[in-house]
Amino acid sequence: MNFEFTEEQLMIQQAxxxxxxxxxxxxxLERDEKAEFPERHVKNLAELGFLGMMIxxxxxxxxxxxxxxxxxxxxxxxxxASVAVIMSVNNSLVCFGLNKxxxxxxxxxxxxxLARGEVIGAFLLSEPEAGSDATHQYTSAVDxxxxxxxNGTKNWITNGNSASTYIVMAQTSPExxxxxxxxxxVEKNSPGITIGPHEDxxxxxxxxxxxxxxxxxxxxxxxRIGEEGFGFKFAMxxxxxxxxxxxxxxxxxxxxALDRSLAYSKERKAFGTEIINHQSLAFKLSDMAVKIxxxxxxxxxxxxLKDNHQPITVASAMAKQYAAxxxxxxxxxxxxxxxxxxxxxxxxxxxxxxxxxxxxxYEGTSEIQKIIISRSLAx
Amino acid sequence: xxxxxxxxxxxxxxxxxxxxxDNKAFDTSGVQWIINPWDELALTRALEIKxxxxxxxxxxxxxGTAATEPTLRKALAVGADDAIRIDAxxxxxxxxxxxxxxxxxxxxxxxxxxxxxxxxxAGVGGMLAAMLxxxxxxxxxxxxxxxxxxxxxxxxxxxxxxxxxxxPLLVVVQKGIAKDPRIPAMRGIMMARKKPxxxxxxxxxxxxxxxxxxxxxxxxxxxxxxxxDNAKELIRLLHEEAKVL
Numbered sequence: 081m082n083f084e085f086t087e088e089q090l091m092i093q094q095a096x097x098x099x100x101x102x103x104x105x106x107x108x109l110e111r112d113e114k115a116e117f118p119e120r121h122v123k124n125l126a127e128l129g130f131l132g133m134m135i136x137x138x139x140x141x142x143x144x145x146x147x148x149x150x151x152x153x154x155x156x157x158x159x160x161a162s163v164a165v166i167m168s169v170n171n172s173l174v175c176f177g178l179n180k181x182x183x184x185x186x187x188x189x190x191x192x193x194l195a196r197g198e199v200i201g202a203f204l205l206s207e208p209e210a211g212s213d214a215t216h217q218y219t220s221a222v223d224x225x226x227x228x229x230x231n232g233t234k235n236w237i238t239n240g241n242s243a244s245t246y247i248v249m250a251q252t253s254p255e256x257x258x259x260x261x262x263x264x265x266v267e268k269n270s271p272g273i274t275i276g277p278h279e280d281x282x283x284x285x286x287x288x289x290x291x292x293x294x295x296x297x298x299x300x301x302x303x304r305i306g307e308e309g310f311g312f313k314f315a316m317x318x319x320x321x322x323x324x325x326x327x328x329x330x331x332x333x334x335x336x337a338l339d340r341s342l343a344y345s346k347e348r349k350a351f352g353t354e355i356i357n358h359q360s361l362a363f364k365l366s367d368m369a370v371k372i373x374x375x376x377x378x379x380x381x382x383x384x385l386k387d388n389h390q391p392i393t394v395a396s397a398m399a400k401q402y403a404a405x406x407x408x409x410x411x412x413x414x415x416x417x418x419x420x421x422x423x424x425x426x427x428x429x430x431x432x433x434x435x436x437x438x439x440x441x442y443e444g445t446s447e448i449q450k451i452i453i454s455r456s457l458a459x
Numbered sequence: 460x461x462x463x464x465x466x467x468x469x470x471x472x473x474x475x476x477x478x479x480x481d482n483k484a485f486d487t488s489g490v491q492w493i494i495n496p497w498d499e500l501a502l503t504r505a506l507e508i509k510x511x512x513x514x515x516x517x518x519x520x521x522x523g524t525a526a527t528e529p530t531l532r533k534a535l536a537v538g539a540d541d542a543i544r545i546d547a548x549x550x551x552x553x554x555x556x557x558x559x560x561x562x563x564x565x566x567x568x569x570x571x572x573x574x575x576x577x578x579x580x581a582g583v584g585g586m587l588a589a590m591l592x593x594x595x596x597x598x599x600x601x602x603x604x605x606x607x608x609x610x611x612x613x614x615x616x617x618x619x620x621x622x623x624x625x626x627p628l629l630v631v632v633q634k635g636i637a638k639d640p641r642i643p644a645m646r647g648i649m650m651a652r653k654k655p656x657x658x659x660x661x662x663x664x665x666x667x668x669x670x671x672x673x674x675x676x677x678x679x680x681x682x683x684x685x686x687x688d689n690a691k692e693l694i695r696l697l698h699e700e701a702k703v704l
Binding site for chain 2: 087088090091092094095098099102127128129130133137141142143144
């Protein structure tokens with residue numbers, strides 16, 4: 081067992097930290113207020129290679145491992161969870177799935193620009209009537225011989241408007257249930273696609289979340305990923321790996337809240353001393369630090385398993401559920417430590433608390449993660 | 460045209476400074492090391508000059524033990540072409556300059572930060588130029604290459620001065636030489652794996668100074684807040700307590 085990072089992993093962590101602390105911090109409050117997409121940052125992060133960082137160099141990616149990705153996600157999310165989720169969706173849900181399951185032609189055409197970050201992607205699974213229960217896809221993809229015809233609505237799509245490439249799950253053979261689902265690469269500018277209004281969210285407000293409507297959208301046969309009926313398995317495999325990204329995002333939100341709480345409690349005085357010297361607050365900080373360390377270890381363990389081609393289903397579910405739940409707890413405590421200041425936007429912790437909430441909901445709720453974990457225990 | 464950038468390996472600027480028990484050395488345990496911020500700006504400017512054309516290569520050099528290699532590899536990741544590490548524990552400015560003099564002869568432009576952010580000695584650049592017997596300009600806030608000669612800008616009282624200097628030249632650079640240090644991209648980090656990092660043995664040089672001991676500055680006095688409409692009290696405090704009026 082070795083808990084040491086390599087020099088390269090540390091360099092990537094530092095690069096992400098430098099970008100977050102130097103650039104993201106400058107306009108994060110304003111973007112949150114205005115719910116403004118971070119276009120400049122997405123472009124800069126693409127140039128630095130953060131949007132396709134685990135994709136091999138032959139497909140124009142950064143060629144880095146998942147451990148580096150966890151370290152980078154934590155640093156970005158410490159400052160700006162909206163940018164972190166844009167990065168996570170592109171890396172984990174879009175690039176990862178295409179790199180693992182797409183054909184060579186699909187990789188050349190779609191993966192390369194996504195890995196370079198020239199365009200970004202979105203992952204379209206959730207529907208108005210199908211969130212946690214992803215087996216029941218109402219979006220249909222009827223086989224028309226040389227193409228599929230897509231009809232239906234997808235909900236809560238991160239990067240919904242800013243993405244150029246959609247990965248869409250849709251039902252082709254309802255009688256086969258989940259085995260009838262296919263995954264498709266769909267270009268956003270295809271005729272028949274309507275993008276719903278920007279969702280006015282509680283947190284992660286500068287990531288653009290939309291519903292996407294498909295009306296008789298023609299998708300070429302060659303844009304189906306894998307064999308006929310592979311879509312559900314594809315989605316589950318991609319989500320399994322994607323959880324490491326969201327777990328690391330939650331970890332970053334929590335550790336960002338701890339950093340701010342430590343700085344504040346070493347400065348703020350009450351009853352004649354810095355508030356960190358009051359045991360009630362010192363113990364809160366101690367609990368926060370232990371939870372964050374646990375979450376970090378779960379994230380890194382899942383990343384290590386993935387890098388070593390070992391099963392990650394349970395490890396990534398544990399990391400995601402635990403990191404998301406403690407992010408909520410830690411950010412709530414961070415607001416408490418800041419007192420009245422914690423409740424105003426200038427001090428950031430209320431924003432981190434709003435952001436933490438979403439990590440318990442998207443890419444598999446905490447309850448869904450518990451189903452995955454408990455089913456593995458019951459085997 | 461070849462550029463050499465001198466790189467010091469220094470503690471992160473947010474490091475809590477502690478000394479060993481006898482107060483004779485800096486306690487390095489748990490310290491995170493970075494490229495000296497002024498040297499990092501020098502490297503940034505070197506990269507900009509190279510991108511503008513006419514520069515063959517940028518070499519970075521450091522006097523240090525193997526522990527400083529991550530700092531050199533970061534310099535390679537942001538765009539330096541090769542690195543040299545002179546395998547020695549840096550002792551004082553004379554010692555470091557003497558070591559660098561072995562490898563610094565074949566460069567047209569040598570760039571050094573105005574000081575290192577650890578010991579703030581500010582001596583290496585000038586000493587190295589003297590040892591090499593080449594031109595040097597200090598307090599430089601701008602340098603550019605025009606028709607094979609360098610135009611150097613330095614800040615002086617109340618304005619700035621432009622100097623035209625021919626190669627070989629050593630510039631001691633300060634704030635303003637470049638805007639922000641660069642963040643290494645994944646591609647650069649990958650390429651740094653393959654770039655040469657040459658280690659050469661130290662020359663036999665004696666240090667000319669010895670560190671006798673360090674002292675921490677006195678703790679800052681508590682801040683007194685004076686109400687904005689109580690200027691009289693402020694004047695009294697400045698007069699009677701601070702004794703500055």
